[in-house]
Amino acid sequence: MSTSSIPDRFVRVAAWLTLGAALLPLGGCAVAALPCRLTSATLKIIPVVGHAAATPFDMCSSAID
Numbered sequence: 001m002s003t004s005s006i007p008d009r010f011v012r013v014a015a016w017l018t019l020g021a022a023l024l025p026l027g028g029c030a031v032a033a034l035p036c037r038l039t040s041a042t043l044k045i046i047p048v049v050g051h052a053a054a055t056p057f058d059m060c061s062s063a064i065d
């Protein structure tokens with residue numbers, strides 16, 4: 001049982017609605033390229049080899065766009 005006054009199901013619904021609202025302005029191609037862009041951005045954080053490792057994912061997102 002949660003100690004907060006907001007039930008868990010309302011928090012889950014609010015999270016899904018927020019995610020939907022964030023993705024709404026994106027076009028069809030942008031939604032399809034999102035996994036490639038997120039992976040690329042995550043890999044670029046890694047020092048030294050991050051940008052080289054992210055190159056295929058950059059090409060993936062460019063190809064989708």
